[in-house]
Amino acid sequence: MRKMYICTDSVTGIFSAVYEAWKSGRDSDTCGIVFRGKVEQELFCEYCEIEESERKALAVEKMILRHLGERAYWDIYHAALSEREEKGNAILGAMLEARRIPDSTKIMDHLSHPMVEKVFEMSRSVDGEAHQLKGFLRFRExxxxxLFAEITPKNRVLTCLAPHFSDRLPTENWMIYDKNHREIALHEAGKRWVLASDDTLDFEKTRNISEAERHFSELWKGFCRTISIEERSNPRCQRQHLPLWYRVNMTEFDAS
Incomplete structure (x- = not known):
């Protein structure tokens, strides 16, 4: 009978489930990971709610870094941030496969294995979206x-964005709000950034922008209109470089 570990859709949840599955000694054919609230029960499966903890997640993190290497760790970590529901099984399957090969640090080279291939694809998707948002994200004062910014990403990329902006804006107070996943990255000037739920956010205050912000927003939109050449407009090419879902939160596409 296959044992399915139920956890929350988070890095801590997935790593805690991996911890329990790894400890059980099962292989990828006899165990799997499903997310709480998204369980579709199947025949011949035993479902087990796991106790999630930072201790278990850190133990798995250390194990990956020690036995699979830093490259595999970042691929697995980014895959855990993916929007895809099969990410838990893919991560578990890739790690169990690493246990079977002679050199576990080469696991991400085994793309012929379906689970390793999925982890690689999801990692690349998350990393690509985070890379684009580093350029497309717009703060307003x-x-x-x-400084406040809103994003609507497909994947949970806040933990990829926050270190980037913490390095570049270390003396500023800023917030990045992920509307799709209801999370906020908070940074106080001179301190480390933290991740919080949107329960702590006063949405009314985020609509009150400063006079300077209002002025510079108009200047920026005017500049973008001025440099555009109508005769050379190519919407299809523009969408390839700047997909429509990014534009919702960008100053230059705000019609107000």
């Missing part, structure tokens, strides 16, 4: 001087 609120009345209190805090």
């Amino acid at each position: 609120l009345e209190g001087g805090i």
Whole structure:
């Protein structure tokens, strides 16, 4: 009978499930991971709610870094941030496969294995979206001087974006709000960034932008209109470089 470990859709949840599956000594054919609230029960499967903890997640993290290497760790970590529901099984399957090959640090070269291939694809998708958002993300200054940005990503990329902006804006107070996953990256000037749920966010205050922000927003939109050449407009090419779902939160596409 196949044993399915039920966890939350988070890095801590997935790594805690991997911890339990690894400890059981089962192979990928006899165990799997499903997410709480998305369980579709199948015949001949035993479902087990796991106890999630930072201790288990850290133990798995250390194991990956020690036995699979840093490259595999980042691929697995990025895959855990993916929007795809099969990511738990893919990560578990790739790690169990690493246990079978002579050199576990070469696991991400085994793309012929379906689970390793999925981890690689999901990692590349997450990394690509995070890379694009580093350029497409737009901060606006609120009345209190805090820089605030909204994003609507497909994947959970906040933990990929926050270190980037923490390095570039270390002396600023800023927030990045992921509307799709209801999470916020918070950074206080001179301190480390933290991740929080949107329960802590006062949405009313995020609509009150400063006068300077209002002025520079108009200047920026005017500049973008001025440099455009109508005769050379190519919407299809523009969408390849800047997909439509990014434009919702970009100043230059705000009609207000």
